[in-house]
Amino acid sequence: EAGVTQFPSHSVIEKGQTVTLRCDPISGHDNLYWYRRVMGKEIKFLLHFVKESKQDESGMPNNRFLAERTGGTYSTLKVQPAELEDSGVYFCASSWAATYGYTFGSGTRLTVV
């Protein structure tokens, strides 16, 4: 089965621009998670979808971040406008049930200059 796919793998944008990250979960996985790792720090939870609904978005840093999961399939995470501190690696993960079977994607490395 195909794994969790994220793209782009790398993105370099200027401060103030908009970037959209995409995550395609494993087919049939209702649970989709976004995490972020800022350089040198721990990986932090951003939000959790169950199908198309946001189950928990307590980790979203601020209103410049908007996540969607239309139709309960792929998800996008938009940063608008991007700031320097948004640089980091954004991971997506999916699971069949909200238990322990996480599968992570390879991440998107975002650099804001």
Added chain:
Amino acid sequence: AQKITQTQPGMFVQEKEAVTLDCTYDTSDPSYGLFWYKQPSSGEMIFLIYQGSYDQQNATEGRYSLNFQKARKSANLVISASQLGDSAMYFCAMIQGGATNKLIFGTGTLLAVQP
């Protein structure tokens, strides 16, 4: 608040030797799960091993074993017979209960296996 602490930013180990990566955790919830993930230079997060708080035995998966000491709140990863391909960043994580089951991660340990 729940927290994961990895005190070793970097480790070196000789090929074929065993290495222990430290992880301590803090939680007041009696039910929790502990994970170890490997992140090679290619970037993907690879699940290695899982330990549930009520598991009576330490988890093992091939060359990976988890030294679970509940009273000390530690969940160290032991890699036996290190291989060059084990060079990577290793993250310890704890699953937080509730409807979300989000993971709480440590800062990671960068392991370098030397020939």
